[in-house]
Amino acid sequence: MTVTGQDTDTNVDGDMDGDMDTNADAVRALRGLEHDTASVRLRAALAIGTAPDPRFVGRLVERCAIEPEFFVRDMLTWALTRHPVSVTLPALVREVRSERAQARSQALHTLSKIGDRRAWPAITPAVLSDADDEVARSAWRTAVVLVPEGGEPTLAAALATQFGRGGRETQLSLSRALVALGEVIAPALRAATTDTDPRVRAHALATRRLLRDPDAGFDLAIEEAKRVVALGGSGQEGR
Template sequence: MPKQDTDTDTMRVLQGLEDSRSSVRLRAALVVGTTPDPRFVGKLVERCAIEPEFYVREMLTWALTRHAPSSTVPELVDEVRSERAQARSQALHTLSKIGDRQAWSAITRALLTDSDDEVARSAWRAAVALVPEGEEAELAAVLATQLGRGERETQLSLSRALVALGEVVTPTLRAAMTALDPRVRQHALATERLLRDPDAGFEFAIEEAKRIVALGRNSEEG
């Protein structure tokens, strides 16, 4: 294909990613993912930070995963330092999907404890996906500082992250069960229940934990 035609197609796709119609942006992201080109990476990352539609953001993330990590990971690592919460959240989400452990150093304590729930949840998922072997206990200790945080959806995300780390989290959860804050104790108990019985379901586990805390018992006492 002549270079001029290629450049025209590239410009058309780039313009499509910025179109006011979400259906056009979605199609443009699909095209980029279907025919990866490093020239699109910067624009994909830029769009992730401001794209208002969830399903378009997911397509943008998919398109980024179709490119070589060598071209995407450095851009995304830069993006997790953005002042814009959506930029941080979406970059972390995409890094978790790419799964390149070279990005591990970008998952800082500041991100794992970010004041924005969406950013923190994305950081938890990314951390579990990228944590190097042997560093799971240290990660669990940081995640445990967030026990009791937020509403049910946020608590479920944290429990899932801790459970995904496996038995290494047990000592940390047991310690949290003695915390002064009843919300922390409840969340730790529910998470430990899910670790022992993944089929229990979070709603059941958290309600059971509330009863246990209200009665002043720990999990081992029943």
């Protein structure tokens, strides 16, 4: 009986034990995502990304929506990029429509890292103009990554509707997204520099400066643009 038991442990139960060990590791990692200590959650996300399993995707996405620490969220995103796109893409696209702002923002950020253009239909005008600045900023960056060839002018026009929005970081994010599209943004810039809203005109002028000189600092560009607008100019003479 002893010999038989040893043979069984080696040939059959050995495989079962391996599966049980794997499942135990998975359970520990998933529990780790809920731990009170951020470093433990970070290690859990790293472990899941190192040994990806489609069964983990739902929990990773759920955690992204509530994780308070940026560096842990970044690791969660990395872990998701390690899983099959066929599993992650549908889950993330659904999350873009979540009622929770962080869920939307992190899902968009993760989609930008995956870079699969099949997610492009999720980048709707409503998403690009999301009321939450963090979500909108994530949407702008993601849109530039996912926009299909030939769709850049339409995207530029949609992004231009957000000129003048928010504070420095929000405006800088929009300018960077537009500049990344290149010269196709010129018509949208021309229209915005004659807008009746001085904030819109100044932001458009600063963006045009960055398009021409990528090394120009945004703060300098926006202050210069504000001076032009304050003097009653649109900057059109400098086209």
